[in-house]
Amino acid sequence: MQTKDRIEARAKIFKALSHPSRVYIIEELIKGERCICEFAELLNVDKSTVSKHFAILKEARIINTDKQGTSVICSLRMPCIKNFFCCTEEILKE
């Protein structure tokens, strides 16, 4: 299977999106840029947990990060993900 690497890379993207906290983060980033610092309170988890979630999203190249002073501002690197979130709506409605 010559396409093995491509399939694994694709699975990795989905895996990065497979946790409720990370889905929530992406839904917020669809609306616009956000600081990592906001999410510990929003998600009600430890800052180290938030850091780990963002690291996973960044490693999968789903988001971009931009260090501004002591903060890190994040944005969507994969804007078409928005369309897929719409796509899932049909199923979620049932």
Added chain:
Amino acid sequence: MQTKDRIEARAKIFKALSHPSRVYIIEELIKGERCICEFAELLNVDKSTVSKHFAILKEARIINTDKQGTSVICSLRMPCIKNFFCCTEEILKE
């Protein structure tokens, strides 16, 4: 958070797609209907493992199943998933 259920349901869809074998299955189903019986050999895994993968995809309502005789024929229930696979291409190319 009133949208908690929706976010968890969405994460579940991504989780169902987060395994290389299941990505491969979906890529095949994008091309057309297939029998479950083909995949043990294609994926080189036990038939019970294949059954489990299909159960996960069905439970997430990504595929439909249709029993025909002793076989089960599967098809995509979420055709728009194809667009998302295209969307990931940009990232995979890098």
Added chain:
DNA sequence: TATAAAGATTTAAATTATTTAATACACGAG
């Protein structure tokens, strides 16, 4: 009818991966 086969699922157990918070550390701003 009886029964064997092919295809699919379930169960249980072992293995492997993920999630989380705690701790410690790094860095820039004031």
Added chain:
DNA sequence: CTCGTGTATTAAATAATTTAAATCTTTATA
């Protein structure tokens, strides 16, 4: 220096994956 923000590492709990064996279902056939 101190505070706010973020990262790295570790350890413990939880969850996912895999396979073999047992069990179903349906069809074909003696």
